[in-house]
Amino acid sequence: MIPVLGLLAGLAVGLFLDPSVPVWLQPYLPIAVIAALDAVFGAIRAILDGIFNDKVFVVSFLSNVVVAAFIVFLGDQLGVGSQLSTGVVVVLGVRIFSNVASIRRHLFRA
Template identity: 55%
Template sequence: MTREGAITGLLALVVGVVAGLLVAPKPPTWLDPYLPVAVVAAVDAAVGGLRAALERVFSDRVFVVSFLSNVLLAAALVALGDALGVGGAMSTAVVVVLGIRIFTNASAVRRSLLKL
């Protein structure tokens, strides 16, 4: 990544955060059971992407597909749990599994950073 690309990405991140704080969007209530799980799935993909970048095997295609598939699969599992009448338990299971992946990737990131 070039220096200009990094600056552009950082600027886009700052603009997005500021816009989100100013607009303060309110999601529809029917999304309430899915948002926490979707956020955890997105964090899992982001930490996995950071790990891949530090290991110099990062691919933007793999990251985007991983990000979208994690979020959609997590939401589908919660929807399945709701349909079966065990929505809360299914949400908890998804968060636990993704949490384990997040901490596994975070420890690999920490090890990579300590080697530098």
């Protein structure tokens, strides 16, 4: 419950402060969001599996975001940024769906 409150607090702060993101950082935001979502759903599944570990969560979160952003950056430098972004979104999207399916099985037994 406390992490959920933290999430809501972060949302509120972000909406309230409305910080301006530098233009060069903006292409990485969608990818970072997808990567963060993946880590969050992975953590929820781990909690339900009973094997949650805070350090693993933090490391997986940060590495997900950093690696995803790096792949997009590399793609931009090589001129295939949009294709690599698509690849990242597909891979992370599949993971999110699988994790959500597992969470669903835990919660609803269906």
